[in-house]
Amino acid sequence: MTRVRNPQLNKNGELIHLLSLERLPSEIVTHILDTATNFVSVNDREVKKVPLLRGKSVFNLFFENSTRTRTTFDIAAKRLSADVFTLDIGRSSTSKGETLLDTVDNLSAMAADLFVVRHSQSGAPYLIAQHVAPHVHVVNAGDGWHSHPTQGLLDMYTIRHYKKDFSNLVVAIVGDVLHSRVARSDIHALKVLGCPEVRVVGPRTLAPAGFESMGTRVFDNLQEGIKGADVVIMLRLQNERMSGALLPLREEYFKTFGLTPEKLRWAKPDAIVMHPGPINRGVEIDSAVADGPQAVILSQVSFGIAVRMAVMAIVAGNSA
Amino acid sequence: MRFLGKRFSSFLLEIMKLRIDNGRVLDPATGLDSVGSIALAAGRIIGIGRMPEGFEPARVIDAAGCLVLPGLVDLAARLREPGHEHERMLESEMAAAVAGGVTSLVCPPDTDPVLDEPGLVEMLKFRAEKLHQARLFPLGALTHGLKGEVLTEMVELTESGCVGFGQAEVPLASTQVLQRALQYAATFGYTAWLRPQEMSLGKGVAASGAIATRLGLPGVPVAAETIALQTIFDLVRSSGARVHLCRLSSGAGVELLRRAKAEGLSVTADVSINSLMLTDEEIGYFDSRARLAPPLRQASDRAALSKALADGTIDALVSDHMPVDDAAKTLPFGEAEPGATGLELLLPVALHWAASENVPLRRALAVATSAAAGVLGHALGTLQASVGRLVEGGVGDLCIVEPDERFEVVGQALVSQGKYTPFEGHALPGRVRCTVVAGQVAFER
Numbered sequence: 175m176t177r178v179r180n181p182q183l184n185k186n187g188e189l190i191h192l193l194s195l196e197r198l199p200s201e202i203v204t205h206i207l208d209t210a211t212n213f214v215s216v217n218d219r220e221v222k223k224v225p226l227l228r229g230k231s232v233f234n235l236f237f238e239n240s241t242r243t244r245t246t247f248d249i250a251a252k253r254l255s256a257d258v259f260t261l262d263i264g265r266s267s268t269s270k271g272e273t274l275l276d277t278v279d280n281l282s283a284m285a286a287d288l289f290v291v292r293h294s295q296s297g298a299p300y301l302i303a304q305h306v307a308p309h310v311h312v313v314n315a316g317d318g319w320h321s322h323p324t325q326g327l328l329d330m331y332t333i334r335h336y337k338k339d340f341s342n343l344v345v346a347i348v349g350d351v352l353h354s355r356v357a358r359s360d361i362h363a364l365k366v367l368g369c370p371e372v373r374v375v376g377p378r379t380l381a382p383a384g385f386e387s388m389g390t391r392v393f394d395n396l397q398e399g400i401k402g403a404d405v406v407i408m409l410r411l412q413n414e415r416m417s418g419a420l421l422p423l424r425e426e427y428f429k430t431f432g433l434t435p436e437k438l439r440w441a442k443p444d445a446i447v448m449h450p451g452p453i454n455r456g457v458e459i460d461s462a463v464a465d466g467p468q469a470v471i472l473s474q475v476s477f478g479i480a481v482r483m484a485v486m487a488i489v490a491g492n493s494a
Numbered sequence: 495m496r497f498l499g500k501r502f503s504s505f506l507l508e509i510m511k512l513r514i515d516n517g518r519v520l521d522p523a524t525g526l527d528s529v530g531s532i533a534l535a536a537g538r539i540i541g542i543g544r545m546p547e548g549f550e551p552a553r554v555i556d557a558a559g560c561l562v563l564p565g566l567v568d569l570a571a572r573l574r575e576p577g578h579e580h581e582r583m584l585e586s587e588m589a590a591a592v593a594g595g596v597t598s599l600v601c602p603p604d605t606d607p608v609l610d611e612p613g614l615v616e617m618l619k620f621r622a623e624k625l626h627q628a629r630l631f632p633l634g635a636l637t638h639g640l641k642g643e644v645l646t647e648m649v650e651l652t653e654s655g656c657v658g659f660g661q662a663e664v665p666l667a668s669t670q671v672l673q674r675a676l677q678y679a680a681t682f683g684y685t686a687w688l689r690p691q692e693m694s695l696g697k698g699v700a701a702s703g704a705i706a707t708r709l710g711l712p713g714v715p716v717a718a719e720t721i722a723l724q725t726i727f728d729l730v731r732s733s734g735a736r737v738h739l740c741r742l743s744s745g746a747g748v749e750l751l752r753r754a755k756a757e758g759l760s761v762t763a764d765v766s767i768n769s770l771m772l773t774d775e776e777i778g779y780f781d782s783r784a785r786l787a788p789p790l791r792q793a794s795d796r797a798a799l800s801k802a803l804a805d806g807t808i809d810a811l812v813s814d815h816m817p818v819d820d821a822a823k824t825l826p827f828g829e830a831e832p833g834a835t836g837l838e839l840l841l842p843v844a845l846h847w848a849a850s851e852n853v854p855l856r857r858a859l860a861v862a863t864s865a866a867a868g869v870l871g872h873a874l875g876t877l878q879a880s881v882g883r884l885v886e887g888g889v890g891d892l893c894i895v896e897p898d899e900r901f902e903v904v905g906q907a908l909v910s911q912g913k914y915t916p917f918e919g920h921a922l923p924g925r926v927r928c929t930v931v932a933g934q935v936a937f938e939r
Contacts, residue, residue, distance in 0.1 A: 296830055297780030297826050319712075
């Protein structure tokens with residue numbers, strides 16, 4: 175019995191934080207994607223700025239290392255004319271014994287308006303969102319294995335861009351689903367947008383049958399898993415999975431679950447191939463696929479800025 | 495009178511004469527259930543129903559509309575002493591015990607330092623007795639420092655007051671050490687108190703299942719419990735040891751226990767108030783109040799635990815009391831310290847369980863009184879005949895409760911320093927009005 179209201183919505187059902195895509199109303203997701211469409215053109219202009227967050231302070235709180243996501247959030251906030259402060263917390267406060275909420279309190283005292291949070295623990299952004307003052311917004315930039323909602327949204331943006339409509343799609347998510355916040359966010363977003371068939375594909379150590387409880391079909395065979403798929407999302411394989419007895423050798427992984435041009439033929443001829451990056455060439459994906467005509471990996475990156483602009487502009491425009 | 499120490503002499507014997515009138519006197523052990531009076535003197539019950547001739551109480555308590563029960567026996571309550579003396583934790587948690595009607599409690603050995611030396615146990619018992627609140631029955635560590643290597647001096651520890659031996663939340667890595675510990679304990683007839691948890695599988699933070707999958711929380715599979723249970727049962731079979739299984743969490747675990755009992759193995763078991771009534775749905779949006787060890791599991795597990803407690807497969811209901819402070823709970827779910835406050839909720843949950851699942855009141859109260867005392871058995875020594883019961887000539891430990899008075903659980907309003915419970919906001923029945931320990935009023939609302 176959940177006694178607490180979904181903390182990312184205010185009592186009018188408006189988005190005040192973005193913490194997860196789970197059961198988010200589809201109108202909100204569509205509104206974010208539509209708003210992002212407008213920002214894509216900003217990125218093509220000579221002066222790449224809009225004044226929506228002028229005078230606002232955005233703090234990037236990265237308790238876990240990241241270059242790519244942090245940079246795109248940084249660019250997105252700057253294009254919205256916000257003042258952006260990036261803190262590499264992993265190496266400062268918490269190593270001196272300061273707790274997560276101490277850090278947040280200190281930064282709130284510096285008049286933060288929006289926190290972009292990445293943390294290695296699932297749920298950490300919820301703790302922050304429930305703790306900050308009502309006017310402060312929190313955007314989850316990845317928490318543990320739980321959620322990476324802006325990645326999920328940019329993936330939806332990409333799919334919508336290439337496939338127009340979700341109602342007939344088969345989407346296969348391949349690889350280390352168990353430890354993947356991207357996979358969970360994609361699954362939730364696809365469900366919200368009405369995608370009829372979401373599959374997860376991988377060895378049983380990384381794609382356990384329990385994912386059926388999230389409304390997906392689970393496959394332990396790549397050929398069956400991507401057969402007839404419109405979208406194939408390849409997940410990054412972390413090196414530490416080999417040491418934890420989850421997999422033997424990366425060569426064997428590539429042989430069984432790595433995507434090559436030959437294997438990609440099992441999917442639909444017009445299937446697109448996505449990857450949250452950074453890619454491991456020759457581990458989960460062959461270079462010929464990553465650089466090939468069906469890959470849309472670089473589009474994902476550029477859409478990512480527009481989507482993050484849309485998310486920050488929308489949450490900052492709603493009040494608790 | 496031994497409990498109070500010798501310096502309380504004849505003066506006390508006079509003023510400690512107490513009579514409780516008009517209450518519904520209910521003793522789950524015998525089935526006694528009638529409205530009447532109880533007389534107490536010199537720390538003992540001297541009359542139930544009929545009053546001794548010439549008895550003149552110094553005080554009379556009118557218990558009309560209340561249940562008069564044996565004081566509760568809680569087989570799992572952490573007082574966090576030694577370790578938290580500076581916070582006066584022993585004082586607050588013993589006060590929480592009597593506020594919850596608990597008059598006897600068993601504390602696990604995972605204190606700081608660990609209860610692995612007779613001197614520490616004696617000191618703890620001495621400090622607890624000075625408070626004149628609940629009776630404290632410590633468990634000693636099975637191995638030194640709970641490190642799983644060297645056995646403790648179980649005979650010495652028993653002489654200093656330990657009622658059994660366990661590893662608390664630290665499972666033994668070596669099955670050989672477990673085997674030897676059980677063989678050694680069996681030599682002297684001591685009971686090993688073990689929480690069945692396979693070490694490496696037990697490392698997650700939430701029960702494996704749909705919720706852990708969705709929230710991206712590392713799971714604890716049911717196999718962590720069942721594998722440990724199978725190992726323990728095999729070793730009980732070969733060693734003849736007596737084992738008490740602490741806080742079962744799964745339906746599959748219950749099934750193994752059922753079979754072991756049918757086979758005649760010398761095992762008993764308990765379940766926590768949390769696992770009895772709640773499921774992993776309580777985690778909601780990463781609510782650290784539901785961060786518990788063992789983790790809350792699914793509805794089918796909860797139903798199996800409830801049924802097993804009702805039919806006697808599981809012997810006792812425990813509070814699994816664990817005061818955790820703000821700093822340790824206001825952390826991301828996986829980093830938050832497991833545990834919940836519980837001493838003041840044991841009786842309300844037992845009453846709620848009886849009402850909501852059609853369990854006879856007698857059974858719902860036995861699991862926290864006589865049946866729990868039965869787990870302790872001869873380790874109680876001379877108290878064995880009367881702890882957890884209402885017996886003429888037995889200890890004067892009882893509690894008076896208004897059974898229909900409902901209240902909303904508010905952590906901040908509890909006596910315990912532990913303010914975190916997954917029952918926060920739940921409405922529960924049963925307000926303790928008065929708790930009597932050794933014939934003396936130890937708590938009154």
